[in-house]
Amino acid sequence: MKNLMTFALLLLAMPLMMNCTKDGSIDQANVMQIKDVGLRRDVFVRRYKMTGDYGRQRSYTPDDLKEFIEKIMEPDYLLIQDAYDKEMDKDPQIERKIDDFKINTIADNHPIKFSAMAVAAEALSELYQQKAFTVDVELVMTNSWVMTEDVHQYLLNGGILEPPKEGQEHQFPRLVQFHDLTYGQKMIHPAVLERMATLKSGEISEPIYNSGMWTIIKLKQKRANSTLQPLSAIEKTLVDELQGLNRYQQQVQLLNELRSKYKIQIHTEYYPTMISAYIPQENQGWVDKTKIDDADLKHAFIQISEKTISLSYFIADFNLAFQKVKTPRITEIDLSRFADDYINQYLLYLDVVDNKNPLNDLVMDQLVNKEHRLLLSHYLKTEIVDKVVVTDADAQKYYNENRQRWQADFSKVTDTVRSELRNKRLQEKRVEIEKALRKRYPVRYNEELLQQIADQLT
Numbered sequence: 001m002k003n004l005m006t007f008a009l010l011l012l013a014m015p016l017m018m019n020c021t022k023d024g025s026i027d028q029a030n031v032m033q034i035k036d037v038g039l040r041r042d043v044f045v046r047r048y049k050m051t052g053d054y055g056r057q058r059s060y061t062p063d064d065l066k067e068f069i070e071k072i073m074e075p076d077y078l079l080i081q082d083a084y085d086k087e088m089d090k091d092p093q094i095e096r097k098i099d100d101f102k103i104n105t106i107a108d109n110h111p112i113k114f115s116a117m118a119v120a121a122e123a124l125s126e127l128y129q130q131k132a133f134t135v136d137v138e139l140v141m142t143n144s145w146v147m148t149e150d151v152h153q154y155l156l157n158g159g160i161l162e163p164p165k166e167g168q169e170h171q172f173p174r175l176v177q178f179h180d181l182t183y184g185q186k187m188i189h190p191a192v193l194e195r196m197a198t199l200k201s202g203e204i205s206e207p208i209y210n211s212g213m214w215t216i217i218k219l220k221q222k223r224a225n226s227t228l229q230p231l232s233a234i235e236k237t238l239v240d241e242l243q244g245l246n247r248y249q250q251q252v253q254l255l256n257e258l259r260s261k262y263k264i265q266i267h268t269e270y271y272p273t274m275i276s277a278y279i280p281q282e283n284q285g286w287v288d289k290t291k292i293d294d295a296d297l298k299h300a301f302i303q304i305s306e307k308t309i310s311l312s313y314f315i316a317d318f319n320l321a322f323q324k325v326k327t328p329r330i331t332e333i334d335l336s337r338f339a340d341d342y343i344n345q346y347l348l349y350l351d352v353v354d355n356k357n358p359l360n361d362l363v364m365d366q367l368v369n370k371e372h373r374l375l376l377s378h379y380l381k382t383e384i385v386d387k388v389v390v391t392d393a394d395a396q397k398y399y400n401e402n403r404q405r406w407q408a409d410f411s412k413v414t415d416t417v418r419s420e421l422r423n424k425r426l427q428e429k430r431v432e433i434e435k436a437l438r439k440r441y442p443v444r445y446n447e448e449l450l451q452q453i454a455d456q457l458t
Helices: 002-012 014-019 043-050 060-086 092-108 120-129 147-155 190-196 231-261 268-276 294-298 313-323 332-355 363-386 392-401 410-440 447-457
Strands: 030-034 037-040 132-143 174-180 208-210 213-224 265-268 278-280 285-287 300-304 307-310 443-445
Touching: 002 043, 014 120, 030 060, 030 447, 037 443, 043 060, 043 410, 043 447, 060 307, 060 363, 060 410, 060 443, 060 447, 092 307, 092 363, 120 231, 120 332, 132 147, 132 190, 147 213, 147 332, 190 208, 190 231, 208 300, 208 392, 231 285, 231 332, 265 332, 268 278, 268 313, 268 332, 278 447, 294 313, 300 332, 307 313, 307 332, 363 410
Parallel strands: none
Antiparallel strands: 030 037, 030 443, 132 174, 132 213, 208 213, 265 300, 278 285, 300 307
């Protein structure tokens, strides 16, 4: 286990390590590098293609690309490198955000979610037979247990929900209607499909949970599929659907195995504490930490082998996930389901670490870029925004010096003047810092990689 956790720590540090070079040369994954911080190839290409510079000309040279980097991206990377030198990456809040993102990103890219699986002819034939029927179905989705119970009882009592009006498609409870749906279609979660296959016309299912969402199935009608094509004509689609169903089943099986492999403990005795500390508002609610003892907040709430998630940490993540959930109260079911989701993500992450699965370039780009963006945001706030102050006297002086620009007394345009002066000083402060950093940090370019990109864009 010690070796496993050591590898986990190495993996967590990988984005920074991937940018480091021992001899001052540039990492070949980067098009530009400032000390230890590099601009990765595909991060640059995606950013460049989003701008007006891309598409204006038929051919590109390395100098064209360097000009864009120097003007648009290099200033940010100077600040990012300075953030590392100031050890902003050691800030507890930054560390936590980076940690959360890495765990979720690596878990979401677990090989089991994308692996191509062999499909047996017998299984393919069985899926085809299930296509012999189509259903008209209503799926009602909710995002809290209180709402789920109320809506479920309403439907059982014969209540009818209306389809969402324009602009309300993302509100809850949410009704989605499907006509001529067949088993296996990838737009529907496998757990919902499995339960749907057991229902008769007119029946309503129990609520089915999946990743923060509850689904209630109302089967309107089931009939023979009059448009079913021969198996040979839809075999490719069937294989794709069957692989999706198999991946889901294998993920469920893997998570069960991982739960047995690693020691997991949830301190459920804190559920009542969190429930009583919940504060509902019109459009959101949250668990108020100030209503909980500091000693309890520091206590472990979830333990996965050597990984410990404090009660405070769990509440912060729960509040973030529930920030737009409208519910008058939360229940143990809300908390336990969220805890299970958290554990599942960490187990998938840990399995990648355990098996030392390599991360593809896209995942590495996401990890590196997220860490850089978090550090840049923190740097801008602490080193520039928080240090620029505009007093009333400053605003009055700026107004007097530029009196011709305003057609009103200072008292009527004070906020506008103050805002303009502040923005001006923020820009000046940033330029001042960038100028100093350019003298401190040499900027290196990967000429060979820039040439390759220029050729590909041409």
